[in-house]
Amino acid sequence: MPLQPCPECQTLVSESALLCPKCGRPYPTRKRANKNAETVGGLVVLGIGLAMLAIGVSLRLGPEMMLPCGLLMVIGTAIFKKAVNRKD
Numbered sequence: 723m724p725l726q727p728c729p730e731c732q733t734l735v736s737e738s739a740l741l742c743p744k745c746g747r748p749y750p751t752r753k754r755a756n757k758n759a760e761t762v763g764g765l766v767v768l769g770i771g772l773a774m775l776a777i778g779v780s781l782r783l784g785p786e787m788m789l790p791c792g793l794l795m796v797i798g799t800a801i802f803k804k805a806v807n808r809k810d
């Protein structure tokens with residue numbers, strides 16, 4: 723069974739452990755799943771921004787309607803980049 727260090731206390735715990743035996747952190751080795759979720763979340767936010775922008779362009783909406791779309795895309799890109807660059 724592969725062991726990984728707990729992110730809280732660095733104790734080596736089994737990948738199948740539900741709790742760190744030392745500090746009690748839940749799912750001590752589940753960081754990668756969260757990273758994937760964050761990556762997907764960033765892409766979803768980016769996609770929503772793009773979709774809203776496309777709708778806004780097709781409906782010829784003004785810049786005041788486009789601003790939140792651009793903002794969503796920037797936020798989505800930031801979340802995505804942060805998740806991808808995480809070192810875990």
Ligand SMILES: [Zn+2]
Pocket residue numbers: 728729730731732733742743744745746747750
């Ligand atoms: Zn721990």
